[in-house]
Amino acid sequence: MRDTERHTTGRRCALLSVAGLCVVLAVVACGGRGGGAVKGPVDVAAALRQPATITVWTWMPGTPEAVKMFRRAYPHIKVKVEHVGQGPPHYQKLRTALKAGRGLPDVVHMELQYIPSFLLTESLLDMTPYLPPEFLEGYPEWIRRQVNVDGGIYGVPWDTGPVGLIYRRDLLEQANIRTPIETWDEFADAAIAYHKANPDSYLVNMPGGQMGQWLALFWQAGARPFSSDPRNLKVELTDPRIKRVTAFWDRLYAAGAVSHDPDFSDAWYQGFARGRYAGWVSAAWGPVLLEDFTRNSKGRWRAQALPQWRRGEHVSGNWGGSTLAVLKGTEHPAVATEFARWILSEQEPVEMFAFDRYLFPARTAMLNNPRWLDRTYPFYGSQAVDRVFADMNDAVDTTWEWPPILEYVATEGDAILGKSVERGAGATAALQQWQDAVVEYAEQQGLEVAGR
């Protein structure tokens, strides 16, 4: 056990030594928060033979089926699944319960981007001692690095959202637009040409206030605006690579070639059904979601790789994706961790989530499963859509970090960029205000902002 631990830490340092921080990090990793890592071997199997009840907060469909499978393996463990909201309301309830110190679940749905924020409040358990050695080897590197923060493992990956492009082939063909669209330059020309040919329709809709999408595009463009370290927080929202992305979209806004309606609203769903939008810069979970509300255009959709900044490149970013994390206050750390590990890494539940629930898998084995890769979607003209996004998954850059104040960064960005784009002032003009707001907030909350 000890040996493996040292080995893992060594490898982690090898990865990070690029930044020349190895020594510092090793010290932090061993003596830092969590403290669980030095506990030594834990007899997880013994814990699972004792009767216990754990509570799980998640909104993911399919969880009850997975729980049934889990209980066949571990009949002594009772699992209560509670759906307390999806997205922000879920985290608001979690924050409230953490504040109260009561009514907390043991296992909690935690999206990748929130992990550093809940680490900052010391709410998450380092799962390392309860997981098999080399557990993270089963995941692509970029995902591994998303859950492996500050020397611990703070979530078992569930699904992810590498970004690509989906579009209506029929509408684009009618407008004489060649697909696939390979570069962003081609994309801009296509958007302008498409709107000229169809004045009531847009190639895509790009809301000003959707940080998930913006950040994924910044990610693709090579910007790294944040670090997860509260003692040396990087905030670089006016980075030239970010401005390159926002300026690109500003040009299309100004030309009236893309719309900027708020997304995930009823009007937006209707927009797809009515053909107001001919495409969507979407994550891997997008294609199936779209299918639900645009039945009338079945068979006419296609998926393709995300357009690139330079021809021939192969880079993407990620939008969404989640894990199961264990809260520090749990009375059953071993059971809770094993539950998360079991339902998210054993073959039976993993296949159930991927095949029956169309969840985009995080595990390498599933991502390479030919039966899954070759599955065709009638809605997409029998295209093997998962293969397109699995390809994008390989292209997600590994070095992106989330800020430990994600809730503020995202909601403030949504408001500032959303309003600016709505006013017609564009996104680029709003970046400085966003930067200033985030820095002011970070300092007010006692974080140390790098370079200040």
Add this chain to the structure above:
Amino acid sequence: MGDTTRSPRDRHARAGLAFTLPFMALFAAVFVAPLLYALYLSLFRERLVGGREFVGLEHYVEGLQDEAFLGGVGRVALFVAVQVPVMLGLALVLALVLDSGRVRFARLFRVGIFVPYAVPTVIAALMWGFLYGRDFGPIADVANRLGVPAPNLLGADTLLWSIANVTTWTFTGFNMIVLLTALRGIAPEVYEAAALDGAGAVRTALHVKLPLLRPALLLCTVFSVIGAFQLFAEPRIFFTMAPQVIGKDFTPNLYVFNLAFSDHRLNYAAALSFLLGAVVFVVSFVVMHLSRRPATRG
């Protein structure tokens, strides 16, 4: 003033106390205690890193300079200035018409106008959101048929008034019932006297009923003003349809909510709640003062 007179009064007082005790206990537990706790919270600052410290009135000073907060207060003040007179005017006219006894099916109308009040605010906001929808709402539909561009009722310039419409729709009936009840309370002799003096229906309404309605109208105004300053559910629902307009601080209450639950600034949120309470108190006081003045003259 001997002991003999005091003892029965004492017994009364004790009985009274016993009767009000359940109320007082609940009032203290669910109203006074949270209020005091919020006041206590507002005097501290708790950071994500570095824990908690006493800051005194710092949050209140910050609130008075916070553009987001002041902007929200300004927005609801504008809302009050327009929506409250429109709604109460409407309620007043409807009450006078229904009270005139010249309307057939008065009872049906009364219930019909009151029904929106029974619709939960969230449902009302959702429903109106659909009606306002630019792509599939009936308003857009009519505009399309007439060949004019559909109005953007969820835009930056229009949303406040779209919300005003929802609250007017919801609360006109309630206010009408309050006014109608007040009208029913007027002694019939007053009307007889007016009729003997040769006053017609319109004259009676303007010169007899209206002055006598003053206390009820005042009550409605104060309730409406307080309600408007606490606007929360409507902007929160409209957020899903127009987040780029609502943002985090469209109304003071929404701002307080976001500060507490997405920005982790519970202490500052508590301070702003008290500031908002103070604003509501002052505005209500001014409204009462302004409406009383003519009455004392008469």
